[in-house]
Amino acid sequence: MFLTEDYPPLNYVENGTIKGISVDLLRGVLTRMGNTVASDRITVLSWSQAYETALSRNNTVVFATVRLPEREHLFKWAGPLGSDRKVLFSMKDRSPVITSPADLDRYRIGVVRDDSAHLQLVGLGVNASRIIAYPTIRSLISAMQDGTLDLWCYGETVGRYHAGKVTGDPNAFSVVYTLEYQDHYYAFNKNTPDEFVAEFQSALDSLRYEPDETGITEYQRIMYRYLGVSCTPEPPISREQVVSLVDYAADVLMQDTPGTIARINAGEHPFWDHETRALYIFVYDTNVTIVAEADNPQLIGVNMKGKTDVAGTPFRDQIVERALAEGTGWVDYIWMIPDRNGVYYKSAYFRLVEGSDSRTYVVASGMYTPCGPVA
Numbered sequence: 001m002f003l004t005e006d007y008p009p010l011n012y013v014e015n016g017t018i019k020g021i022s023v024d025l026l027r028g029v030l031t032r033m034g035n036t037v038a039s040d041r042i043t044v045l046s047w048s049q050a051y052e053t054a055l056s057r058n059n060t061v062v063f064a065t066v067r068l069p070e071r072e073h074l075f076k077w078a079g080p081l082g083s084d085r086k087v088l089f090s091m092k093d094r095s096p097v098i099t100s101p102a103d104l105d106r107y108r109i110g111v112v113r114d115d116s117a118h119l120q121l122v123g124l125g126v127n128a129s130r131i132i133a134y135p136t137i138r139s140l141i142s143a144m145q146d147g148t149l150d151l152w153c154y155g156e157t158v159g160r161y162h163a164g165k166v167t168g169d170p171n172a173f174s175v176v177y178t179l180e181y182q183d184h185y186y187a188f189n190k191n192t193p194d195e196f197v198a199e200f201q202s203a204l205d206s207l208r209y210e211p212d213e214t215g216i217t218e219y220q221r222i223m224y225r226y227l228g229v230s231c232t233p234e235p236p237i238s239r240e241q242v243v244s245l246v247d248y249a250a251d252v253l254m255q256d257t258p259g260t261i262a263r264i265n266a267g268e269h270p271f272w273d274h275e276t277r278a279l280y281i282f283v284y285d286t287n288v289t290i291v292a293e294a295d296n297p298q299l300i301g302v303n304m305k306g307k308t309d310v311a312g313t314p315f316r317d318q319i320v321e322r323a324l325a326e327g328t329g330w331v332d333y334i335w336m337i338p339d340r341n342g343v344y345y346k347s348a349y350f351r352l353v354e355g356s357d358s359r360t361y362v363v364a365s366g367m368y369t370p371c372g373p374v375a
Contacts, residue, residue, distance in 0.1 A: 001057070001061070002041055002043070002063070003060055004018075004062065005045060005050055007020075007158050009157070010184070012044075022063050022081055023042065024222045024226075025222060028207045029203040032206060048113040061186050064082070064186070065184065066183065067184075067187075075188055077186070078188065078197055078201040081185065082184050083182060083184060085181045085182065086155055087153070087155070087178045088175070088177040089174065090173060091174075092171075092173060098177040101124035101126060104151075105126060105127050108132060109131050109132065109151045111140070112135075117154060118133060120182070132149065138166055140152050151176065156175060160173075207219055220335075220336055223343050224310040224343050229345060230342040230344050232345070232369065237278055238367070241276075241367070242365045246351050246365050247351065250363040253361060254353050254355060257356045264281050264292040264293070265293065265294070265300055267297070271294045278337055280294040280365060281294050282294065282299075286360050289302065289303045290302050304317075313333050315348070319348060323350050323352040327352050330348065331347065332347050333347075335368075346369060347369050349365060349366070
């Protein structure tokens, strides 16, 4: 049995049909495992009911569940399927200034029972006596409206969705503090066979990282279908970092092509930055075949000529064509951020080089851009 809650766009009911990012991923995973899942095998409950049932009942899975150290021993895990971050909402007309977790002890904070927000707040040092758990998101928002609470903690996008349903205005509350991103997983009852969880994980990895004949993964298609293209308000990588990494990789590739390609494909730092996962090197030959890929080695040796991003841009062809014509430059496209939900605006910087083996290569790396192409 698969258990979930009303938490769009991850999982929700529309016109009597259960759908959402995590639901479509689940169906894709089970299809790869040779199974299908009927809608009546996915049950939508309050989060507390779903969570407690998965803890106590064999052959149950609850999703999408934030994987925290405090929960690690309670379930078996498969994922991640994406990420989310909680925010603290206040009433619009009385938004306090909060600069650190220590400020939160002055307020009554509401959470949904068994939601990860409670553990995250306690982990930040918030006094547990200031945190009040409610059985449903509707009762939590109602407590804010009647003045029982000062703040409530929930995911921002889905919080606004539920605020709109309860109050009629999705912007009835203001965000006053933001917590760190946390990964979402499928959480299996502890008695689930390890072999099943491992097979599920393998199928999820395949769906997420292995492109089809068009060069796009099913994960990207699902994200694009539900979220469109997202912006990155605070890009994790700067233009200067990308140029510097490409120049370094190009220089060492010219000196020792076989050794450098091996290091890139092994995911060695700095070719795959171990502090910033989204910063990595990829290398094409002049036929648009990937000869090195630090982030996703499953793509090594795959010819990408004519293959596009999820919006239809043949960006790899553009990178190689412009490199051969201009030497260096930037190309805009759409891609996913590792361990985040969605697909994002991205620009790749490229440089044409001649390797120590006398062959021509295009060395590239990308950066996520804030709502538009790199100028």
